[in-house]
Amino acid sequence: MPHSDSPTRITVISASMGAGHDGAATELTRHLTAAGFLVDRHDFLDLLPARIGKLLSGAYLRLLTWAPAGYQRIYAATEHERRPNPAVRALLRGAERRTLATVTPDTRAVVSTYPGASQVLGALRLRGRLAIPALTYLTDFSVHSLWVAPGIDAHLAAHAIPAAQAHEQGAAGVTVTGPMTDPRFTPADEDERRAARTRFGLPPDTPLALLVAGSWGVGPVREAAAEILGTGVALPVVVCGRNHALAERLRADGIAHVHGWVDDMPGLMHACDVLVQNAGGLTSLEALAGGLPVVSYRCIPGHGQTNAAALDEAGLAPWIREPDRLAPTLTELLHGPRGRAQREAGLALFTAAPGPVPAVMTMARGPLSATAIPSQRRRVAARPAVAFDVSGLPPRVPADALAGVPSDAPRSVPAEALRLPVVARFAARSRQARRRTVLMVAAVAATLSLGIGAPLAYAYGESPGHHFGALTHYLEDDDR
Structure with missing residues (x-):
């Protein structure tokens, strides 16, 4: 049983992309509940902005059904990417507020069984907005790069092979816990x-x-x-x-x-x-x-x-x-x-290791972070500034010119942009804002498989989808 003097709630976030992620979340919930924890279950597709989670699920299914070769090229193109593409990042940022809202004050740990949720939880941990452990339970036997999220405290694997793949990609806290299934699955006489x-x-x-x-x-x-x-x-x-x-x-x-x-x-x-x-x-x-x-x-x-x-x-x-x-x-x-x-x-x-539940319980019973989850107002005020790499700018740009650049501006700042008059700079920022709006609208198409998808143009090169690729290239330019 959890300690009587500590909160006893754990949040589990899955995704209804097929049944595998939900199946793992169901077993986690059942075992944790049996151990005396209160468990909150959430579907990550419901946490995405503009109700586009179901659209993404449908797009992923159609891609597998209608263009399996395209999906293979997309997967291969992104399998070892260290960072999601701009459309995915924009979409995931839009899920942060709702994801954080799933964490009640008495929650002691959050477990993800879906890579998109892991990316969001890791980002929240890195920025200090989530003060409790965040864990990923790897439901696949192979590990796509999107499963490995910076900021996640522990990555739990069913076998040494996915554990090694996660470790090679820089995952933190990799642990071989063994798999977990419904106890009805037993040998028959x-x-x-x-x-x-x-x-x-x-x-x-x-x-x-x-x-x-x-x-x-x-x-x-x-x-x-x-x-x-x-x-x-x-x-x-x-x-x-x-x-x-x-x-x-x-x-x-x-x-x-x-x-x-x-x-x-x-x-x-x-x-x-x-x-x-x-x-x-x-x-x-x-x-x-x-x-x-x-x-x-x-x-x-x-x-x-x-x-x-x-x-x-x-x-x-x-x-x-x-x-x-x-x-x-x-x-x-x-x-x-x-x-x-x-x-x-x-x-x-199934006998070599006890499954992921003991590891989750250990993290949940450990000491909480000294930093509490900030309020909405404090999160805005305490947002860390982006450190600019002055040495990478053209030498004709004086270092003190960076003083007027907002903290959330792109890292690569052309010298000409820093010399713009006020009106022209305002117009440039307006164009950037419009691009970001278009980015969010296009994310549904660009992110055909959340956590795995990449722009079709990247996968197909000069294929008939080049018009879509041009849109994606336009959007990616805004992120640089």
């Missing part, structure tokens, strides 16, 4: 297996491959289902999430066992013999906890492929890159020693 097959109307003795594609049902699922069926090694059982159109197409393709959203995923996993996945998210961890061997196949771009590579490197799930390797790999997992070894490795993942 033969009686439970047969009962589950009867409940789901599945054949009693045929090897079954559970094919999943996340809550959105994205990726080349139809191709994967047809290829699993064509191997003759196992019968595909497909879960389409909330993608009802995909379910109808699969049934039309002749796939006999197709499900939409499944509430009893532990039971369905008990009924099956192997999991085939394409994103490397929470469902993979749930299968490992349930004693199912896991294989990655026809992975979605971006994080789907980097997660597959990390799971393969960890020895937890082979990544099949070529269709002709599907049948032999499934055979090895279903009937050979490789399947037994992977079941053991998956189960060991």
Whole structure:
């Protein structure tokens, strides 16, 4: 139980971008509540300005569905960026006030399961506006640069591989805590297996491959289902999430066992013999906890492929890159020693470390920062001034000319701008203000996947999207 003389509240911020981030937040909330803490849950998409969170979620889904190659190029272009692009930064700044409002006076720690929320929390910590520990629980097995936020006190990882990736990118307080899943995901005995097959109307003795594609049902699922069926090694059982159109197409393709959203995923996993996945998210961890061997196949771009590579490197799930390797790999997992070894490795993942909850509780019970969260008025008054690098300016600009430059001006200040008369300088600032307004309006389009997205022009170069790229270039110029 938390100390009786200290506040007992923890804030958990997730995002409804698929189900993985929310699933991790749900388990954190359940375990912390069981330990006696009060937990406040928030969806980061609701904290974004102008109600654009749902628009971003929809744009991300459409990008994965309609332009997966474009998403791959975007992801690769931003995978190791040390700082979000200007559109993302502007959007995140707009979420700071609402994010800070989620922290009540008795809150002792804030935990993020989403990279955008982590970026905001880290910025608030760096500027002294958040006086309690902020932690990130890395829900992916691979770590995109946006997961690593300066100012975050601790980055909690499920395995040594994502921990090493986070450390290499400069993350603070990296700790291998192990994963966390719903306790219903456990290995099934033969009686439970047969009962589950009867409940789901599945054949009693045929090897079954559970094919999943996340809550959105994205990726080349139809191709994967047809290829699993064509191997003759196992019968595909497909879960389409909330993608009802995909379910109808699969049934039309002749796939006999197709499900939409499944509430009893532990039971369905008990009924099956192997999991085939394409994103490397929470469902993979749930299968490992349930004693199912896991294989990655026809992975979605971006994080789907980097997660597959990390799971393969960890020895937890082979990544099949070529269709002709599907049948032999499934055979090895279903009937050979490789399947037994992977079941053991998956189960060991959950016994080697206690999960992230003890680390969160330790931070929450630690001493609070000596600096309280300032009031709104004090935050404005105490805003730190930007230190200008005088040596980088043209030598003809005297150093004392910087005295009249506002503290929030861009770091790179042309000499001509410092010589402008008052009226001209006011006009220049007005243009900058208009640009920032346009920036916020364009952020919805420019930030197709918050925390991962980058301007399409950057990813495509001289592609047909060059007009959008010109707008992004215009906006980026304002940030320099």
